[in-house]
Amino acid sequence: MITRKRLAAWLGTALLTVATCGALPASASADAPDPQAAPKVELVLDVSGSMSTKDIDGQSRMSAAKQAFDEVLDSTPADTQLGIRTLGANYPGDDRQVGCRDTAQLYPVGPLDRDQAKAAVATLNPTGWTPIGPALLAAAKDLKGGTGSHRIVLITDGEDTCGPTNPCEIARQIAAQGVGMTIDTLGLIPDATTRDQLSCIAEATGGTYTTVQHRQQLTNRVQQLVQRDTDTTVNPVPVQGGPDCADAPTVRPGLYSDRETFSENRWYKVDVDPGQELRAAVSVSDDRAVDPDYGVLLRAVTTHGREIVRDAEAGSGRTDMISAGLRYPKPKAGSGSGDDPAPAETVCVEVGNSFAAPPSVKTTPGLPVELSIGLVASPHRASDVASFGLGDGWWLLGLLTLTGFVAGVLWGWLSRWRVAIWRTN
Amino acid sequence: MRAARLTPIARTGAALLTAALFGLAPAAPALADDSPSPSPSASASAGPPTEAGTDFRTATAVQQGERATADASTGDYLYWAFPGDTGQDITVKATVTFPSTSVTHAASTWQIDVYDGLRRHQPCRYGMASRQADPGATSVELSCTLRTVTSYADTWSNDPLRGAYYLRLTATDIAQTDLGLPVQAAVEATASDAGGSAAADGSVTPLVPRESASVVPSGGWSSTWWSARWLWSAGGAALAALAGIGGYALTRGRGRPRGIPREV
Numbered sequence: 001m002i003t004r005k006r007l008a009a010w011l012g013t014a015l016l017t018v019a020t021c022g023a024l025p026a027s028a029s030a031d032a033p034d035p036q037a038a039p040k041v042e043l044v045l046d047v048s049g050s051m052s053t054k055d056i057d058g059q060s061r062m063s064a065a066k067q068a069f070d071e072v073l074d075s076t077p078a079d080t081q082l083g084i085r086t087l088g089a090n091y092p093g094d095d096r097q098v099g100c101r102d103t104a105q106l107y108p109v110g111p112l113d114r115d116q117a118k119a120a121v122a123t124l125n126p127t128g129w130t131p132i133g134p135a136l137l138a139a140a141k142d143l144k145g146g147t148g149s150h151r152i153v154l155i156t157d158g159e160d161t162c163g164p165t166n167p168c169e170i171a172r173q174i175a176a177q178g179v180g181m182t183i184d185t186l187g188l189i190p191d192a193t194t195r196d197q198l199s200c201i202a203e204a205t206g207g208t209y210t211t212v213q214h215r216q217q218l219t220n221r222v223q224q225l226v227q228r229d230t231d232t233t234v235n236p237v238p239v240q241g242g243p244d245c246a247d248a249p250t251v252r253p254g255l256y257s258d259r260e261t262f263s264e265n266r267w268y269k270v271d272v273d274p275g276q277e278l279r280a281a282v283s284v285s286d287d288r289a290v291d292p293d294y295g296v297l298l299r300a301v302t303t304h305g306r307e308i309v310r311d312a313e314a315g316s317g318r319t320d321m322i323s324a325g326l327r328y329p330k331p332k333a334g335s336g337s338g339d340d341p342a343p344a345e346t347v348c349v350e351v352g353n354s355f356a357a358p359p360s361v362k363t364t365p366g367l368p369v370e371l372s373i374g375l376v377a378s379p380h381r382a383s384d385v386a387s388f389g390l391g392d393g394w395w396l397l398g399l400l401t402l403t404g405f406v407a408g409v410l411w412g413w414l415s416r417w418r419v420a421i422w423r424t425n
Numbered sequence: 426m427r428a429a430r431l432t433p434i435a436r437t438g439a440a441l442l443t444a445a446l447f448g449l450a451p452a453a454p455a456l457a458d459d460s461p462s463p464s465p466s467a468s469a470s471a472g473p474p475t476e477a478g479t480d481f482r483t484a485t486a487v488q489q490g491e492r493a494t495a496d497a498s499t500g501d502y503l504y505w506a507f508p509g510d511t512g513q514d515i516t517v518k519a520t521v522t523f524p525s526t527s528v529t530h531a532a533s534t535w536q537i538d539v540y541d542g543l544r545r546h547q548p549c550r551y552g553m554a555s556r557q558a559d560p561g562a563t564s565v566e567l568s569c570t571l572r573t574v575t576s577y578a579d580t581w582s583n584d585p586l587r588g589a590y591y592l593r594l595t596a597t598d599i600a601q602t603d604l605g606l607p608v609q610a611a612v613e614a615t616a617s618d619a620g621g622s623a624a625a626d627g628s629v630t631p632l633v634p635r636e637s638a639s640v641v642p643s644g645g646w647s648s649t650w651w652s653a654r655w656l657w658s659a660g661g662a663a664l665a666a667l668a669g670i671g672g673y674a675l676t677r678g679r680g681r682p683r684g685i686p687r688e689v
Binding site: 182187190192195196198199206207208209210211217220221224228229234236253254255277279280281282283285309310311313317318319320321323324325326327328329370372374376377379380381382383384385386387388389390391392393396397399400401402403404405406407408409410411412413415416419 | 476481502546622667
């Protein structure tokens, strides 16, 4: 029995695979590992003078970081493209100008050679300044290229005092340029300003912020972050929505990313064939300090401006995003329309947001928007609220039984009457 | 095991049929393109997931009844995605545990939000979806029971339809000093059958976006045509027939007298 089931299942899978491959040659190549789509990670390590402070499990911050790196490098999956960059590793002097440019690539982003990378990390000694902003910019440059996700893991124990631009602003600009660029930050025994700065950097790029107090915690977290992107396969495609329906770009089913400034509306066009259902979902992230009340609006509108369906969502308080979604099934063309198929309908999708920010907050680049567009088979229309118009419950049983009984009684009378007629004749 | 689910053999048969159809039909690419296909990597991992995603796109797929865990930092937004099928009353439970460290945390408010496959926020019928953890508390329990998942809904309503459901767990109110401190999260989605009274007509393709194509019930989506309403209706018909026979027997009289010959 089990063997039969297995065989049947195997046969089914094999046939399905063959059929799918035959029908979809493009999807087969998308599933194969593609070096262009491999996730890229760069670890950015602070090697400033303060890293020699001995306050992590009795060790210095630097040696804790080194041990953590060793363990992380050992467990990193082979297909991960990993690089290491340092900040403040080389210039021990007091010249602010020079110290604030001190960032160097310790190990280039690429296929990982564990021994080489470990040897490079072993040479580090706490030395100089903390130029976080320039290091992030350089790391973003290191990671350039490829279609996979890009992640920067920043490990530091102090804030950037170099200026003039806040590293948080730099992080936001980096996120706006790159595709799927995330910065995760880890603060080693941070003070309040360092924590604020690091959490701001993380928030600006959709990353995470962690306070580190123990070496094991550092190891686990960096391991977790490095391995985080290995499963995800779908990366959003950048698109720029138009200011109105006429100038909107046409999007096909897929995942898109865009930027939308405060209280802006952007339009996209989708072609929906008869018999298809349009599915649109959008989330707008707040990557900076915003006012506590916010909202998002998603509308589907015909080319003539008639609204088909809308969804709006409002919220307040701490959040990473606000989202909305809609469905628009386009019915199949009527049967009497003849041979030529009905043309696809162009539906305009409007994405608006009602985020607001205090005047001190920069409005450019805009807020990150993620738009998911899908086209699926349109639903089987309901002819009745109940499933197939069927009934349910004791009242139904009572009614049916009563009706049957009354019918039986009437039929019995009828037959008695017929017998009586027959008798008299 | 719900009666509505097809047996494995029947499912294989259906798969075979589908495969044969796909191989033959010239319109197959368009069809295949539209339906989200489960990714092979998702089913390969053994055991419940120990990581959480950070947004809708990266939400970790988890099956109903699996207890997914994640180590995270306070302030993280944790995302999971689980399948919800027709006729299910889904309850989501989450536990946030604060590990015992030298740092004592201040009061914080934790919240779970459930979104459907179109990222529409779903209300909770009951359950504490948001709760405050007192300073020094060791854990917080959250729960949210959704409305019954139906097989059909008007396009302008956000009634829950079968498909992927996203669960977001986060702290909505935290002290700045607590930001980044480690926490452990565990979530579990369970479902009970709502019964035939919730069965609606019509069927909608499961709301599973492409980026979460691996979110499929372990036994596949249940068929939308079956409901207990068939049993009620058929049972009612049988009772009606019996009652009809009874009523007839009561009133028809004795019929033809015995002594009289047939041919007169």
